[in-house]
Amino acid sequence: MSTERAVVRALLERLLAERGLPDAILFGTQQEGFLLPGVAGGPPIEALSGFALARDGTVYRFWLAWDGRAQRHVLQPFVPLDSLGALAEDPEYLAARRQLQDHL
Amino acid sequence: MIRWLLTLLLLGTVASCAPAAVPAAAIADSADEIAARAVWAPGELEEHYRKHPDGYRSVEEYDRGARETIRVGTRFHYRDTQTDAPRLGFYHRETNRFTGLTGDGRRITTHFRPDRGERYVRGLPGSTYR
Numbered sequence: 001m002s003t004e005r006a007v008v009r010a011l012l013e014r015l016l017a018e019r020g021l022p023d024a025i026l027f028g029t030q031q032e033g034f035l036l037p038g039v040a041g042g043p044p045i046e047a048l049s050g051f052a053l054a055r056d057g058t059v060y061r062f063w064l065a066w067d068g069r070a071q072r073h074v075l076q077p078f079v080p081l082d083s084l085g086a087l088a089e090d091p092e093y094l095a096a097r098r099q100l101q102d103h104l
Numbered sequence: 105m106i107r108w109l110l111t112l113l114l115l116g117t118v119a120s121c122a123p124a125a126v127p128a129a130a131i132a133d134s135a136d137e138i139a140a141r142a143v144w145a146p147g148e149l150e151e152h153y154r155k156h157p158d159g160y161r162s163v164e165e166y167d168r169g170a171r172e173t174i175r176v177g178t179r180f181h182y183r184d185t186q187t188d189a190p191r192l193g194f195y196h197r198e199t200n201r202f203t204g205l206t207g208d209g210r211r212i213t214t215h216f217r218p219d220r221g222e223r224y225v226r227g228l229p230g231s232t233y234r
Contacts (some may be wrong), residue, residue: 030213
């Protein structure tokens with residue numbers, strides 16, 4: 001696992017835990033081409049969008065972003081989906097569902 | 105017996121090193137078909153436009169730009185950084201526009217103008233862009 005990938009993964013896990021979802025499963029993530037400040041003074045990291053599948057089956061869409069006022073990384077927006085729409089048949093969503101079932 | 109076990113071991117090693125399979129639909133479908141059929145997940149089109157307006161004047165124009173990039177751009181494959189999921193990409197050098205999709209080409213994952221142009225798409229994990 002590359003250093004940036006590991007750093008971003010740890011950051012996402014921490015931010016999800018802060019929202020009460022420590023064991024949510026990430027899927028459908030996508031690099032977004034612009035840089036955010038690094039973690040703990042490290043090199044900049046790339047913004048990212050994606051989805052998190054919670055234990056109760058709720059899917060949240062999110063962006064990894066930077067809150068300039070609070071000077072910290074945030075998941076903003078972080079929105080539960082009322083309807084899955086195109087995600088319902090998405091192979092990455094279905095794989096995340098299987099992973100969740102294996103963990104339960 | 106030993107030969108048989110070695111063969112099994114070799115096959116297992118080759119299989120585990122193989123790149124993630126790219127869904128056949130993404131290979132067979134034309135860019136026009138993908139551009140016409142691909143969808144955004146709920147809320148994603150509006151959010152991506154908000155984050156990457158990139159000179160587009162409306163959500164509708166941004167969506168048209170994403171689809172036009174599929175039609176006229178260079179097709180390539182790459183992988184998602186966090187999950188290693190296969191991704192299908194289209195990059196149009198003349199306008200410096202990039203559209204990313206899921207590996208089966210059915211869902212648009214992003215659209216933007218990379219700051220570093222071609223170097224950005226070439227540097228994506230596992231990028232086949234040349």
